Amino acid sequence: MALELTPCDMESDLYVPRPAQVVLVEPQTSMETLVRLRLESGEDLGHVPGQFVQLYLPAIGEAPFGLASSAGKPDASFDLCVRRLGDVTGAVHKLQPGEHVGVRGPFGNGFNMDELKGFDLLIVAGGIGLVPLRSVIQHLAEHRDDFEKITVLYGFKAPVERLFAADLEAWAQTMDVRLTIDRPHPDWDGHVGVITTLFPALEVVPQRTKALVVGPPIMYQFVLTECRLKGLVDDNILMSLERRMRCGVGKCGHCQINGKYVCTDGPVFSFSEVKHMWEAI
Amino acid sequence: MKPRVAVFSFTCCEGCSLTILECENELLDIVNLVQFVRWREAMTETSDDIDIAFVDGSISTHSDVRKIKQIREMAKLVIPIGACAYNAGLNALKNRYGMGEVKEMVYGPDGAQFDTIPARPVSAVVPVDFALPQCPIDREEFLRTVRDLVLGRTPRLPDYPLCVECKRAGNDCVFWKGMKCMGPVTRAGCGAICPSNGDYCEGCRGFVDHPNEQAHQETLKEHGLTVQEVMNYFNLFNSYDESQI
Amino acid sequence: MSVRVIDQAGIRQLVEKLQQEAKVVAPHRREGRDQWAFQEVTDPDLITLEYTTTTLPPKQFAWPPRETLIRARLGEGPVQAEPVVEVEPLVLFGVHPCDIYGLQSLDIAYCHEHVDPNYVARRQQMRIVGVDCVPDEWCFCASMGTASVDSGYDLFLTPLDGEYLVEVGTEAGEAMLEGITTREPTAAEIKEVKRRLAKKLDQDHKIHTDYHNLPLRFAGAANSPVWEKHAERCYSCGTCVLTCPLCMCFDVLDEIKLDLSETRRDRVWDGCMLEPFAEVASGENFREERFQRLRHRHFRKYAYLFTKFGRPYCCGCGRCVRQCLVHIDPVEIINDLLEEHEKGGVTHGA
Numbered sequence: 001m002a003l004e005l006t007p008c009d010m011e012s013d014l015y016v017p018r019p020a021q022v023v024l025v026e027p028q029t030s031m032e033t034l035v036r037l038r039l040e041s042g043e044d045l046g047h048v049p050g051q052f053v054q055l056y057l058p059a060i061g062e063a064p065f066g067l068a069s070s071a072g073k074p075d076a077s078f079d080l081c082v083r084r085l086g087d088v089t090g091a092v093h094k095l096q097p098g099e100h101v102g103v104r105g106p107f108g109n110g111f112n113m114d115e116l117k118g119f120d121l122l123i124v125a126g127g128i129g130l131v132p133l134r135s136v137i138q139h140l141a142e143h144r145d146d147f148e149k150i151t152v153l154y155g156f157k158a159p160v161e162r163l164f165a166a167d168l169e170a171w172a173q174t175m176d177v178r179l180t181i182d183r184p185h186p187d188w189d190g191h192v193g194v195i196t197t198l199f200p201a202l203e204v205v206p207q208r209t210k211a212l213v214v215g216p217p218i219m220y221q222f223v224l225t226e227c228r229l230k231g232l233v234d235d236n237i238l239m240s241l242e243r244r245m246r247c248g249v250g251k252c253g254h255c256q257i258n259g260k261y262v263c264t265d266g267p268v269f270s271f272s273e274v275k276h277m278w279e280a281i
Numbered sequence: 282m283k284p285r286v287a288v289f290s291f292t293c294c295e296g297c298s299l300t301i302l303e304c305e306n307e308l309l310d311i312v313n314l315v316q317f318v319r320w321r322e323a324m325t326e327t328s329d330d331i332d333i334a335f336v337d338g339s340i341s342t343h344s345d346v347r348k349i350k351q352i353r354e355m356a357k358l359v360i361p362i363g364a365c366a367y368n369a370g371l372n373a374l375k376n377r378y379g380m381g382e383v384k385e386m387v388y389g390p391d392g393a394q395f396d397t398i399p400a401r402p403v404s405a406v407v408p409v410d411f412a413l414p415q416c417p418i419d420r421e422e423f424l425r426t427v428r429d430l431v432l433g434r435t436p437r438l439p440d441y442p443l444c445v446e447c448k449r450a451g452n453d454c455v456f457w458k459g460m461k462c463m464g465p466v467t468r469a470g471c472g473a474i475c476p477s478n479g480d481y482c483e484g485c486r487g488f489v490d491h492p493n494e495q496a497h498q499e500t501l502k503e504h505g506l507t508v509q510e511v512m513n514y515f516n517l518f519n520s521y522d523e524s525q526i
Numbered sequence: 527m528s529v530r531v532i533d534q535a536g537i538r539q540l541v542e543k544l545q546q547e548a549k550v551v552a553p554h555r556r557e558g559r560d561q562w563a564f565q566e567v568t569d570p571d572l573i574t575l576e577y578t579t580t581t582l583p584p585k586q587f588a589w590p591p592r593e594t595l596i597r598a599r600l601g602e603g604p605v606q607a608e609p610v611v612e613v614e615p616l617v618l619f620g621v622h623p624c625d626i627y628g629l630q631s632l633d634i635a636y637c638h639e640h641v642d643p644n645y646v647a648r649r650q651q652m653r654i655v656g657v658d659c660v661p662d663e664w665c666f667c668a669s670m671g672t673a674s675v676d677s678g679y680d681l682f683l684t685p686l687d688g689e690y691l692v693e694v695g696t697e698a699g700e701a702m703l704e705g706i707t708t709r710e711p712t713a714a715e716i717k718e719v720k721r722r723l724a725k726k727l728d729q730d731h732k733i734h735t736d737y738h739n740l741p742l743r744f745a746g747a748a749n750s751p752v753w754e755k756h757a758e759r760c761y762s763c764g765t766c767v768l769t770c771p772l773c774m775c776f777d778v779l780d781e782i783k784l785d786l787s788e789t790r791r792d793r794v795w796d797g798c799m800l801e802p803f804a805e806v807a808s809g810e811n812f813r814e815e816r817f818q819r820l821r822h823r824h825f826r827k828y829a830y831l832f833t834k835f836g837r838p839y840c841c842g843c844g845r846c847v848r849q850c851l852v853h854i855d856p857v858e859i860i861n862d863l864l865e866e867h868e869k870g871g872v873t874h875g876a
Contacts (some may be wrong), residue, residue: 003649012643015595019604058598061780102605244806249640253775259830310784441800448768449591458558465761496759
């Protein structure tokens, strides 16, 4: 028996990247570079903070990247920030303004910004965990009045690894931004210690606080403990997970963690969901 | 600047370098991607200025050892090709005997004058950048490797057993036809060429990174092989053992 | 929908008629231990409608082992990628109930949230003629509720003595029978369907619970020693997932032409039992151990996808254990878990 579908169900372009162009390339550190893109059609990507795209370089391949900017920029551009790790990321580091790439997405659930309204927000970023959170923080900065107290904690290994230096300064105008590096360094006179050492000095009203946590796997268990110690319930601790993805649309099976697909059920999960997923962190 | 490519041969039948020469339909595309600068089997010119050295054959004489070390110094990338270079392949079968015994067995009483040492893969003597297994190499895999190196993509070998490619090809398991097969522990990448053509897998691509050897010995026994026969299946292409060197 | 009886000559007539409209694929006997495969029909007399199980399930015709998804020119200018779908009208002739259930389950997964264009294009041009079977010692369809199906076919054949009862499932099926010599069935012949089913449900190879209980039973089974016990002899060769009618994971490969003029993106059958499946860019492997992969596969079939789509993602066809050289059997695994549960020896969660 043949499968019957209405024409509107069809997604004939599901696996076809949309043409996009590099607008700006801005190296952040020796390992990470920011690439600003725009769809060649001029359309806005129309994403929510925390979503991701599949970036396609025809002569190399395709890989998923978290969006690093908020939606609705006047020039319809969007940012990715890429750590050099494999073939696609290596090639991204060689991109120049004006070059052509392909983009699929945006995919994934992203952070539900409406549900964050009226809450104090505690944003905890470890290393390149700041990349997807930048899309959130930009959104918050652009709609500052919709949200209550915002605290950004950002930990990185050494001063040369700091991402988005100018952004951090700008955000500090309207948010409580606290930085820390793992070990003392001659070029650093700020806070020293792993990110959890920033927690004791925080004043948190647990009933009206949501935490957004993104960082390396090792960071989660310690930060989650700190969040719970501050009295946050697991529903109010949100995190973004990463896995190898092939399709980005819930078909290929690669990004599955227990019963969840990171690409379609995530990448944003609450700790209430994650704590039942023994493969997660 | 096109990468400068050389092909060298050590102890082997040179079937792997011949496989490159036989890429007749693709040779024009290949020479658009790379420049061959040294290849005894195919050209008279020679050069020491080398980006990529493809090497077939095992290292099995003292002079082989010296030569491969020179190649390592000349070339930016050294890539062993074929079972002999990849894991010493069939050549390693001699390693279980004393070298004096081997020489006498092959050449008789005059054998003593020959220079021979236990056969080893290229990687046992010099660091290598990538390696292509199989006896002889798979044409398509070689072509993809050249293309990937030129484009800046990291060439990769599959790390799953041959059974995957057998199933994708729609083959019935050769065990059900009464044959014995090394497919379940052998690295895929040949497209299951032997089982797809009525034969069984001898394991010429070497093992996957974590073969379940114990399970496969049990399987072979269950299908009627003696312990010695099981060892023969395992050893044909995969007998190289560092401790015998 | 009507019910008719068709004889061997009628079957031949039917196949020849279908061949004029579409490629017809049917089970054929192959060399060796009982082996069958779906192959294109060249001579209707070579079809074997009475067979146990094919090596590969019919999913290969909706989702081939390798297919191109997109193609793009390389060179200057914007990236212009175009979708590629290769599809032809097809009749699957002689499909068992378990395999029909398999295709229906893939339909659900491939249309969930995002509709997969390549899979759907093929399924839209596919007609299915089912046929009833006699289970062998590896089948466990009775345990999975898939010994019979009441939809998913255009026609369904039940062997009678030298003839077949034909149940029409769709209007397309009705049209298939137009001009084909058939006759009215007798009351006894209609009863034969029920008699066969009753006989078929009596299987020794069975799980010791109602399959609806499985998600609940699995909920406490994450840390069970059962996984390591059964995974110890696993090759991680992927035979079980590749021959499974309901496994659907894939990898993608970017194949660039050697003259660098064009590239295409292919997908190939992949599976969670293969060692590199859950490896990420940094090199970390989230299912490094054999038992973790075996556990994931079984949780997917009997818990995750069951809960998500409301049906087990196993049709009890037995291909996994029939093809497994080391005899890893989901029925044994499930029964071990059930036994362990009975003894109360199960620990919860992570």
